Amino acid sequence: ALLRGQMDTTDMNLPSPTPKSSDPARLAADIVDRLTYRIGKDATVATPDDWLTAAVLVVRDRVVERWMESTRETYRREGKRVYYLSMEFLIGRLMRDAVTNLELVGEMQEALGELGVELDLIRELEPDAALGNGGLGRLAACFMESMASVDIPAYGYGIRYQNGMFRQELSDGWQVELPETWLEHGNPWEFERRESRYEIGFGGHIERDDADNCTWKPAERFWAEAFDTPIVGWKAKRVNTLRLWRAEPIDPLELEAFNRGDHMGALQDSMKAEALSRVLYPADATPAGQALRLRQEFFFSSASLQDILRRHMAQFGRITSLPEKAAIQLNDTHPAVSVAELMRLLIDVHNLDFDTAWDITKRTIAYTNHTLLPEALESWPVPLFEQLLPRHMQLIYKINARVLREARATGTFDDAQVAGMSLIDEHGERRVRMGNLAFVGAHSINGVSGLHTELMKETVFKDLHKLYPLRINNKTNGITPRRWLMQCNPGLYNLSREVTGDSIMSDLDAMKALDTVAEDAAFQERFAAIKRANKDRLAGVIEKRIGLKVDPSAMFDIQIKRIHEYKRQLMNIVETVALYDQIRSHPERAWAPRVKLFAGKAASSYHNAKLIIKLANDVARVVNADPATRDVLKVAFLPNYNVSLAEVMVPAADLSEQISTAGMEASGTGNMKFALNGALTIGTLDGANVEMREHIGAENIIIFGLTAAEVAEKRANGYSPEEVIAASPELSQALKAIESGVFSPEDRNRYADLVAGLRMSDWFMVAADFDSYAAAQRDVDGIWAEQPRWQAMAIRNAARMGYFSSDRTIRQYGREIWNVIN
Ligand code: 6GP
Known part of the structure; x- marks a missing residue:
């Protein structure tokens, strides 16, 4: 009997494990069971973390049967x-992922509800x-x-x-x-x-x-x-x-x-x-x-x-x-x-x-x-x-x-x-x-x-x-539509299904049906309402994390990814400074209200990346405090970017920044998440942006800047950023402001070296692409002003991302x- 685990048990009459029911009442009983016998706590003293653990254990039990079956089946075949x-x-x-893929969301909500616990609340506790x-x-x-x-x-x-x-x-x-x-x-x-x-x-x-x-x-x-x-x-x-x-x-x-x-x-x-x-x-x-x-x-x-x-x-x-x-x-x-x-x-x-x-x-x-x-x-x-x-x-x-x-x-x-x-x-x-x-x-x-x-x-x-x-x-590359549409954006998922039918999670190409309603005013209104709700939620998170109030009706313009010079967060910040100047010089113009959002981590030893984070925060401090631009421009850097924060930011984006120096971003996958969630992309012809343009249609994506071949050519033949800067009044002014300490009055030299790098060599082509980028941003403003056009483009983006499902890649x-x- 001691050796049972290693023996051939085929002819033994072992009891089988009890199949796990997904009936809410049974789930609730099981949760209390785990709380009692596994965690050793009474429901009256259980902390929210205890409830989470008990709920995870109950979900995990439902996974184990399928797990063993999968293993056995591979072995057999x-x-x-x-x-x-x-x-x-x-x-x-993992909680939401497992529960949705098991199709137990409703049941778990009900079961926890019976116990006076909210699924949405405890799953936020999961690290x-x-x-x-x-x-x-x-x-x-x-x-x-x-x-x-x-x-x-x-x-x-x-x-x-x-x-x-x-x-x-x-x-x-x-x-x-x-x-x-x-x-x-x-x-x-x-x-x-x-x-x-x-x-x-x-x-x-x-x-x-x-x-x-x-x-x-x-x-x-x-x-x-x-x-x-x-x-x-x-x-x-x-x-x-x-x-x-x-x-x-x-x-x-x-x-x-x-x-x-x-x-x-x-x-x-x-x-x-x-x-x-x-x-x-x-x-x-x-x-x-x-x-x-x-x-x-x-x-x-x-x-x-x-x-x-x-x-x-x-x-x-x-x-x-x-x-x-x-x-x-x-x-x-x-x-x-x-x-x-x-x-x-x-x-x-x-x-x-x-x-x-x-x-x-x-x-x-x-x-x-x-x-x-x-x-x-x-x-x-x-x-x-x-x-x-x-x-x-x-x-x-x-x-x-x-x-x-x-x-x-x-x-x-x-x-x-x-x-x-x-x-x-x-x-x-x-x-x-x-x-x-x-x-x-x-x-x-x-x-x-x-x-x-x-x-x-x-x-x-x-x-x-x-x-x-x-x-x-x-x-x-591709992304899983379960996490990056269904789970992070249930509003858009449910609305889409009214048009596409139920198959989109196993066949993202079926999203294509949304094309037929892209111009439909009633559909556009519902699509925009979902985006708005996602933006309201993000606005709440921004206020809670950094105490900044932003207007959810403004365009949410988002760049979230690791901080790297080739990803050019710096170009985005410099353009923000240029825009800030423009708004102040021409307050009479009808500026499209924007909230510029950044998040991302820098490698601990990457000096310039860390300085870029500081610059984003310095610019935010000055811009957000200026009454002259208060109604049209806000800048924020959200700390501790991670997968869970992405799940809140991606569905709330209007504009996705994919602006790497062409030839340097191998693919990108954030670009795909944004487009699937109905954001427009402003980007270079780099990585998978190239293929996204083919699938989404060139008229539905805002492309600017040098191509990879042009970048290589400029690097090989030498290029003079100083000349480019001198020829661009907007860029000159923005760089001067940054390097002279307008945003860092307590340390006026803080950004001198960073800007000198742009003037002297500009390996990442920030100066070379700047005017083209700024012009593309003004095109974006133009589209934003025509909301029906914007909404149609956004819907077509979500509709045409089927190819970028990681199911296809796999x-x-x-x-x-x-x-x-x-
Ligand atoms: C990244 C690439 O930078 C990115 O473009 C791509 O989408 C992603 O890989 C997935 O393929 N590379 C890394 O994160 C990395 O550490 C050694 O490469």
Whole structure:
């Protein structure tokens, strides 16, 4: 009886678990049950957090049945599984997601109502799971939800950071970073799997066995322990697993040291383990570059691969069938060390020869690139790599020798080109190039928008693409319509369904039917009323968070995303200053009232990004206090941007700012969320904006500025921002005001260097695009003045975003990369 769990139970008559009812009365009884027996509290003393936990546990029970069924079914079908390896999963809250996908919203509301608890209130208490920085992490979360929704058996693998993305506060307009403590009240969604743990090694030396096969004797060893969170697909069709690893010491306490009186030394291993899964590096599209980061990358890659191989061998018993049964997707280069780790496991543990192992590795692994920014291409100093991962270094040299041999054999590359393809950068300090490692170890390398994929072929991977021309392909990003329409904007969702029918959540293309009512005055009125209600709600949030009153009938013009020079928040602020000047010089004109909203975090070490946040706040302070512009212009920077704040801001936007320097934003996904929620986009021909224009129609989007080719041309041939600035009176005046301290009277030099950067080099083309941007903003004003036209355009935006559902993206991955859908 003790061994029951490991025995074949098929011929035993075990009782089955009781199916969970979704009747509101039953749900209410279950909630009280969890409160009593799991949390140990009486309803009379339960706090709102206790009610939330009890409600989550009840919802989770409804998920578990479908979860086990999904797992069993994949096993039975002997199907292929997808493994999505990502350092980041920016999930946000899970309660509303799970309840809507289970279609239990009404029932849960009623059940909690019977207990005198409001669902809407307790779900606001749920902390955001903020295990990501921005676009890359949020994409991983949308993909997890879509894979479950389109019925692909998939596991997400990542790190269970104890402290996710930092909490941002503003102190006198400056960003202050505070630790995020999302696990403070426990996490009722996750299941700790103490039995699923793997040993992870670092350092040490290699014992040679024979030509291929080696034994690595690491000097440091830790456990990786699994925590599983169920991810519910639309209508609970399938429930997949997000498996996050936490590091544990193998020797929690070195008793010998402790007894010697060395109490700190005795805990050394525990502390080192804790550091591994402690914090998310808050660098977005910029490399963290520290040894701990490489340790984190290897830690979760190795644990995930060991788990994948264990599952494969348990079911199929033969390692060589791995590529037919497992597709491993690397989310950017963060898990790129997986290429070497899979090789090590195949050769040293599964005793394959190098050639067979290399063939299996390439057929199993695929890699997604998310940025072309040269500074973001990860590379590690060879000495550091060698010291932490000696066996992997050896394998990388061997892989490199093979790739360079293949390159030379073509006879088409000169020495410089071969050096560029090498996995080792030999300029100055020798470094391991993680992008090249991911490229050569994968059968598919994809970009995230059409433009980005083409640029990848022409720039970073130019020669590798020539050597392996069939590998690069495009998978334009998408967003899940469940979270980014149905849940965040129920008003628009319900109104749309009157026209489109009920299928839009499984087929976002059906939104197209809204085109037929775009010009209909009665429909426009209802559409505008929903937008207005969303704006009223946001106005409430703004007042509560920063004490600023804004007029919900004004145009809400929003730029929310990580603060980065290439995203050009600075251009938006400078244009705001120019507009402010204009309004003051021409108060008699009929200005379209605007509320300019900003939110986003800056990497802690990114000086200019932090200064841009301060500038937004300085400009806001001056503008908002000026009675001359009071009725037409307000500026606000909302602190602590996260998924939950986005869910309030996106549905309330009239205008979406997607104004990156062309060629620099790989795709963007915020752009898609806004358009789906009926905002107009002002943007450059960058990333997925290009494809959005094709789908929405050029007449329904406001495009301005240089193209990617023009930017490249200007950079190559030199360009003089001073001349451009001199030729633009508006820009000159705005820059002068900023650099002379009009917005920073207490520190007049605060922005001198920032503006000098624009005058001297202007790498991001702020000056070059300024006039075109300002003119486009005046076009926007013109459209705003013709409300029926604006509403028609906004409706057409929502109608034509079907292509940008992440279900479409995931089906393309499934067909063209993973081979899990026909
Ligand atoms: C981002 C890109 O900057 C963004 O354009 C894209 O939409 C998103 O990835 C999803 O593909 N990249 C990152 O966040 C990043 O860290 C290494 O890239």
